[in-house]
Amino acid sequence: xxxxxxxxxxxxxxxxxxxxxxxxxxxxxxxxxxxxxxxxxxxxxxxxxxxxxxxxxxxxxxxxxxxxxxxxxxxxxxxxxxxxxxxxxxxxxxxxxxxxxxxxxxxxxxxxxxxxxxxxxxxxxxxxxxxxxxxxxxxxxxxxxxxxxxxxxxxxxxxxxxxxxxxxxxxxxxxxxxxxxxxxxxxxxxxxxxxxxxxxxxxxxxxxxxxxxxxxxxxxxxxxxxxxxxxxxxxxxxxxxxxxxxxxxxxxxxxxxxxxxxxxxxxxxxxxxxxxxxxxxxxxxxxxxxxxxxxxxxxxxxxxxxxxxxxxxxxxxxxxxxxxxxxxxxxxxxxxxxx
Amino acid sequence: xxxxxxxxxxxxxxxxxxxxxxxxxxxxxxxxxxxxxxxxxxxxxxxxxxxxxxxxxxxxxxxxxxxxxxxxxxxxxxxxxxxxxxxxxxxxxxxxxxxxxxxxxxxxxxxxxxxxxxxxxxxxxxxxxxxxxxxxxxxxxxxxxxxxxxxxxxxxxxxxxxxxxxxxxxxxxxxxxxxxxxxxxxxxxxxxxxxxxxxxxxxxxxxxxxxxxxxxxxxxxxxxxxxxxxxxxxxxxxxxxxxxxxxxxxxxxxxxxxxxxxxxxxxxxxxxxxxxxxxxxxxxxxxxxxxxxxxxxxxxxxxxxxxxxxxxxxxxxxxxxxxxxxxxxxxxxxxxxxx
Numbered sequence: 165x166x167x168x169x170x171x172x173x174x175x176x177x178x179x180x181x182x183x184x185x186x187x188x189x190x191x192x193x194x195x196x197x198x199x200x201x202x203x204x205x206x207x208x209x210x211x212x213x214x215x216x217x218x219x220x221x222x223x224x225x226x227x228x229x230x231x232x233x234x235x236x237x238x239x240x241x242x243x244x245x246x247x248x249x250x251x252x253x254x255x256x257x258x259x260x261x262x263x264x265x266x267x268x269x270x271x272x273x274x275x276x277x278x279x280x281x282x283x284x285x286x287x288x289x290x291x292x293x294x295x296x297x298x299x300x301x302x303x304x305x306x307x308x309x310x311x312x313x314x315x316x317x318x319x320x321x322x323x324x325x326x327x328x329x330x331x332x333x334x335x336x337x338x339x340x341x342x343x344x345x346x347x348x349x350x351x352x353x354x355x356x357x358x359x360x361x362x363x364x365x366x367x368x369x370x371x372x373x374x375x376x377x378x379x380x381x382x383x384x385x386x387x388x389x390x391x392x393x394x395x396x397x398x399x400x401x402x403x404x405x406x407x408x409x410x411x412x413x414x415x416x417x418x419x420x421x422x423x424x425x426x427x428x429x430x431x432x433x434x435x436x437x438x439x440x441x442x443x444x445x446x447x448x449x450x451x452x453x454x455x456x457x458x459x460x461x462x463x464x465x466x467x468x469x470x471x472x473x474x475x476x477x478x479x480x481x482x483x484x485x486x487x488x489x490x491x492x493x494x495x496x497x498x499x500x501x502x503x
Numbered sequence: 504x505x506x507x508x509x510x511x512x513x514x515x516x517x518x519x520x521x522x523x524x525x526x527x528x529x530x531x532x533x534x535x536x537x538x539x540x541x542x543x544x545x546x547x548x549x550x551x552x553x554x555x556x557x558x559x560x561x562x563x564x565x566x567x568x569x570x571x572x573x574x575x576x577x578x579x580x581x582x583x584x585x586x587x588x589x590x591x592x593x594x595x596x597x598x599x600x601x602x603x604x605x606x607x608x609x610x611x612x613x614x615x616x617x618x619x620x621x622x623x624x625x626x627x628x629x630x631x632x633x634x635x636x637x638x639x640x641x642x643x644x645x646x647x648x649x650x651x652x653x654x655x656x657x658x659x660x661x662x663x664x665x666x667x668x669x670x671x672x673x674x675x676x677x678x679x680x681x682x683x684x685x686x687x688x689x690x691x692x693x694x695x696x697x698x699x700x701x702x703x704x705x706x707x708x709x710x711x712x713x714x715x716x717x718x719x720x721x722x723x724x725x726x727x728x729x730x731x732x733x734x735x736x737x738x739x740x741x742x743x744x745x746x747x748x749x750x751x752x753x754x755x756x757x758x759x760x761x762x763x764x765x766x767x768x769x770x771x772x773x774x775x776x777x778x779x780x781x782x783x784x785x786x787x788x789x790x791x792x793x794x795x796x797x798x799x800x801x802x803x804x805x806x807x808x809x810x811x812x813x814x815x816x817x818x819x820x821x822x823x824x825x826x827x828x829x830x831x832x833x834x835x836x837x838x839x840x841x842x
Binding site: 201202203205206241242243244245246247248250251263265311312314315316318319322324325326343344345347442482 | 540541542544545581582583584585586587588589590602604650651653654655657658661663664665682683684686781821
């Protein structure tokens with residue numbers, strides 16, 4: 165299959181190097197990595213199994229390679245290409261361009277042992293960072309606002325600059341946690357607050373992702389065992405934890421992703437909180453923080469050994485509070501192993 | 504003119520709010536802001552002059568609004584749209600979609616007084632951060648590697664979490680500075696090194712951008728007056744500074760952008776370093792860190808009062824060193840005023 169890629173992680177997966185201005189062209193047994201002169205030196209060192217082509221006009225040079233190889237058909241992912249760039253690529257070409265949605269993500273849905281080791285390491289570092297963060301917040305966090313707490317999370321998750329982050333951390337207090345994608349506010353953390361932290365880091369480009377919701381008191385820890393002073397919050401928390409544990413305990417290879425979603429959602433619906441679980445149960449994690457498989461009520465993807473995804477049910481009661489508990493799991497010997 | 508936007512900053516410019524999943528539709532005197540339920544509450548508070556529409560399927564809902572308004576022609580920017588999303592928008596629509604490259608950037612090329620005030624403030628904060636950073640590096644920076652120095656720059660530029668950054672800072676030592684887009688390495692800063700720092704922050708979403716190259720010794724400052732121990736470096740440095748000053752002193756409204764580029768490039772070419780100035784002289788700055796006008800040798804854009812752009816000539820000698828000096832200027836009463 166001949167194909168062309170332009171997403172940075174998609175390209176990295178093919179040849180072990182990428183830059184923010186690159187194309188990857190696979191033509192039969194040949195492969196080309198196209199980039200501009202700012203990256204030539206690094207590309208020559210880093211790219212494996214592809215010829216490095218330095219060019220100012222990436223699409224035009226790719227188009228010329230298609231001519232030279234007399235390519236008839238080329239697969240591309242219509243999510244990766246802007247209309248503008250794709251027009252430059254097509255030019256006056258006679259090639260038949262065949263759209264293949266999620267071309268690279270489909271290739272990457274099963275992780276090999278090397279990738280699994282990197283994801284395990286990323287998850288381990290992420291877990292360790294949560295532990296450091298709880299100590300720091302338990303000591304210095306009370307009285308600080310969400311913006312400052314987010315900065316602390318960013319610094320500690322990134323081990324003060326050693327690692328990139330998977331995404332900008334979410335640190336949300338009480339009612340702010342009811343927005344699944346909360347932006348940090350000026351609200352300050354007080355003892356007895358509900359505190360939700362969702363954060364991850366990258367180890368050798370592979371992402372971690374983790375969420376804990378805690379009752380913030382002196383010396384708190386990001387454990388799943390939590391005692392809230394409010395009975396309503398405690399009931400919702402216990403429900404989310406049960407949903408999380410149920411999905412992890414009962415997920416099996418061979419099951420459809422929507423069945424895994426139902427394992428979590430069923431618990432929450434049964435407890436009467438169904439309408440407050442407003443997103444899907446999880447998503448694949450790899451080079452991208454969101455990739456296949458998607459653990460949603462609409463996904464017919466069959467779960468297989470080697471897939472890595474999050475399990476992150478939640479209950480969000482607008483104006484009151486939000487709870488989410490998230491872990492990454494890898495499917496191995498048909499079962500979900502927490503990373 | 505009817506048009507549709509999907510870029511986050513393009514949409515923010517229209518209605519004072521945006522999210523990472525939004526569309527903006529301008530249909531005659533009506534305007535619509537489409538987003539999903541995660542952002543409804545914030546959107547209702549923040550959007551000005553447009554109706555907020557909450558939807559799971561943004562493109563489909565936009566398409567329905569086009570039908571409802573019996574729209575015949577709609578402008579869009581082919582750089583903003585992936586082929587995939589655009590297909591969803593078009594659906595079975597009978598609308599004529601008219602590509603208009605840089606639709607929003609063209610609207611934003613002249614800054615109004617409110618934007619100028621925000622850019623001035625961003626530049627001021629950026630300058631102040633450079634000053635704090637030099638004190639920190641002069642005290643704690645020697646012996647630290649580029650990755651750690653980059654972390655320090657990130658923390659101080661962002662005032663420890665108070666501001667977002669315009670882009671990830673570049674901190675490069677000696678030969679690493681010869682790569683215009685250097686990634687941080689494990690190389691450590693020693694006294695007597697050449698140190699290049701290129702960094703900026705955002706104030707109320709408007710970007711700052713600044714570069715200084717210095718002779719790193721005890722108590723150094725990010726001033727333009729620098730004395731290097733190497734005569735070759737000093738000659739190159741003096742040339743870059745002269746090019747920078749010449750472009751700023753002689754830029755006038757009514758001039759083509761390529762003329763401004765030539766004001767800097769001419770100085771560098773005359774000194775015999777022409778082949779080592781491998782990029783254009785500058786770029787516009789606003790909500791995006793790179794926007795119009797582009798100050799390049801190929802740009803026929805006519806410079807006007809109210810435009811804001813960088814002047815950042817450089818000399819990069821591979822394997823040896825790189826020098827760049829960058830300031831932001833605003834055109835006012837026909838002249839370039841340094842922000």
